[in-house]
Amino acid sequence: MSAPLIQARALTRTYHPGGGDVHALDGVDAVINTGEYVAVMGPSGSGKSTFMNMVGALDRPSAGELVIAGEALSAKSPDQLADFRNRQIGFVFQQFNLLPRTTALDNVALPLLYRGLSLNRRREKAAECLRMVGLDERMNHHPSQLSGGQQQRVAIARALAGEPAILLADEPTGALDSQTTIEVLDILDQLTARGITIVLVTHEKEVGARAERRILFRDGRIVEENP
Ligand SMILES: Nc1ncnc2c1ncn2[C@@H]1O[C@H](COP(=O)(O)OP(=O)(O)OP(=O)(O)O)[C@@H](O)[C@H]1O
Ligand SMILES: [Mg+2]
Numbered sequence: 001m002s003a004p005l006i007q008a009r010a011l012t013r014t015y016h017p018g019g020g021d022v023h024a025l026d027g028v029d030a031v032i033n034t035g036e037y038v039a040v041m042g043p044s045g046s047g048k049s050t051f052m053n054m055v056g057a058l059d060r061p062s063a064g065e066l067v068i069a070g071e072a073l074s075a076k077s078p079d080q081l082a083d084f085r086n087r088q089i090g091f092v093f094q095q096f097n098l099l100p101r102t103t104a105l106d107n108v109a110l111p112l113l114y115r116g117l118s119l120n121r122r123r124e125k126a127a128e129c130l131r132m133v134g135l136d137e138r139m140n141h142h143p144s145q146l147s148g149g150q151q152q153r154v155a156i157a158r159a160l161a162g163e164p165a166i167l168l169a170d171e172p173t174g175a176l177d178s179q180t181t182i183e184v185l186d187i188l189d190q191l192t193a194r195g196i197t198i199v200l201v202t203h204e205k206e207v208g209a210r211a212e213r214r215i216l217f218r219d220g221r222i223v224e225e226n227p
Helices: 048-055 078-088 104-115 119-132 148-161 178-193
Strands: 004-015 022-033 037-041 063-068 089-093 166-170 197-201 213-218 221-225
Touching (some): 022 048, 022 221, 048 197, 089 148
Antiparallel strands (some): 213 221
């Protein structure tokens, strides 16, 4: 249970907007173990999303190393990175990014197209994931017929459909009121009990308090653990 799943060593990401250097990540060392539920916290601009983009293989570091599930991401071609992302990572964002004219079931089933599964098998898997987030009664609803919390649960089901090892959630409750925030956090508690590793970015103390561990970023560095 406590094997390292995500290992960042001197992870650095420098942006060069308009000539100057922005040190979005400035030598981050971090280890997240299999099955952990970690909250990434810190002020706006401290590098939280940049860190998530690296872990999710959406972007590459300028320097340093990231090893996830024993795989060194720097050694991978763009195609291999995309394949890694599809196999290992599920993403949830503040905006749910659901297709508006598509049922909850098909929103969850669609990304499974790339797995080469039959339509029936995709829908079976999607239904199973919607059941996991407590939406079995709403599978044929469109996003506009669902509350914000329910839409985010559909997005979580979509992230789970590919059976990722890691769920990355960047401000998943940022667009939700306090009641629906609790709904979503309850789902994350259930997922962590099933063994998935969760890394969640949040500004909100009460949200971060639900995780097992907190990492505090400031100016592109980790400045504190469990504030
Ligand atoms: N594509 C980019 N080009 C240039 N600078 C960027 C880019 N993305 C992020 N930055 C800069 O890198 C720094 C870290 O940004 P990041 O988005 O990681 O912060 P954050 O902690 O997620 O903030 P927030 O809480 O507002 O989402 C900021 O100074 C930001 O302006
Ligand atoms: Mg951010």
